[in-house]
Structure formats: C-alpha cells, structure tokens
Amino acid sequence: MYEKLVELQSSTHEEATQQMVADEEDRRRGLEAAKLQLAEMEEKRNVSLLTPFLKVAIVETNSPAFEAGLRSGYQILQFGTVTSTVLASQGPSALMSATAEGVLLPVWVREEDQGEPRKILVVPHRWEGKGLLGCSFDPIRAK
Missing domain, CATH: 1.20.5 (Single alpha-helices involved in coiled-coils or other helix-helix interfaces)
Incomplete structure (x- = not known):
C-alpha cells in the first residue's frame, strides 16, 4: 500500500x-x-x-502588387523605408533602391479619404508583365 x-x-x-x-x-x-x-x-x-507622397495609379492584374493587395487609388505613406521626407532628400532613386527582387517589401497604404493605414507585404519578382511590381505611381503634391 x-x-x-x-x-x-x-x-x-x-x-x-x-x-x-x-x-x-x-x-x-x-x-x-x-x-x-x-x-x-x-x-x-x-x-x-506620415504624409502620403505617392498614389497608386495602375495595378496590373496578376502582378506581384496585385497579388499582395495593392490597388489603384491607395495612397503610399511608406514604401519600404522610404517616406516623403526620404524621397525629398534622396529623390526617386530611393524608391528604386527600396525594391529588390525576392526581398519582402512592406508598403504602408491608406485608402483615399480613409484614416486607418495598413501594411501590405509585397515580394517583387519577375512576372509576365513589366517591372518587378506590376504597378505605377503618381506623385502626390504637397498642399
């Protein structure tokens, strides 16, 4: 026991x-x-x-940007490490250096006239279309 x-x-x-x-x-x-x-x-x-500095103009269907959720009309607050301040001091080459094939690219966006920013994770890569992202941007002019 x-x-x-x-x-x-x-x-x-x-x-x-x-x-x-x-x-x-x-x-x-x-x-x-x-x-x-x-x-x-x-x-x-x-x-x-942050101040938005780019607006997504066109997103090609089935592109890396499209697959990640980037859409026309979104305002870019931060593109990798690039902000409006960085772009103003370094110029457009800052955007090119932020984009590398196969390297995760965090893009902070805000839908037009919406308050809440959100992060979209894009992996730039070769696809059937042009470029590594498959989208184009228009600058947002400071008011």
Whole structure:
C-alpha cells in the first residue's frame, strides 16, 4: 500500500511539474504576443502621422502588387523605408533602391479619404508583365 501511495505521489508530482512548465510556456507565449501587438500598434500610430507622397495609379492584374493587395487609388505613406521626407532628400532613386527582387517589401497604404493605414507585404519578382511590381505611381503634391 505504501508503495502505491509513493507511486501515486510521484506521478502526481510529475504531472503537476509538467503542467507548471506548460503554463509558464503559455504565459511566455502570451507575453511575446502582447509585446508584438504593442509594437505593431506603435508602428501603425507612427505611420499614421506620415504624409502620403505617392498614389497608386495602375495595378496590373496578376502582378506581384496585385497579388499582395495593392490597388489603384491607395495612397503610399511608406514604401519600404522610404517616406516623403526620404524621397525629398534622396529623390526617386530611393524608391528604386527600396525594391529588390525576392526581398519582402512592406508598403504602408491608406485608402483615399480613409484614416486607418495598413501594411501590405509585397515580394517583387519577375512576372509576365513589366517591372518587378506590376504597378505605377503618381506623385502626390504637397498642399
């Protein structure tokens, strides 16, 4: 009987230890998710303060830009690391250097007359059409 009690205590202790480890892992994952969400919210807030500098003019069907969700009329707030300030200081070549084949390109957009910016992730690559993105832009003139 004593051996059975010792065995039961040992298995109960082992199960409790495993549960504590699992709970700690869940807590750690939850904390990491909360930190990530906070960083994303802060990034979105910072981007929302940027001035749009390009407007998507044309997006070719089945192009990398189209497949990523970029649409005509969207205003560009940030193109990779390029903002209106960077474009003003470095010129159009900044846009070219931000676009590399096969390299993920985050593009922050705002739909015309909409407040909420959103991030679209484009992977520039060769496709049936011209360029690596398959879209064109018009500059937005400062008012």
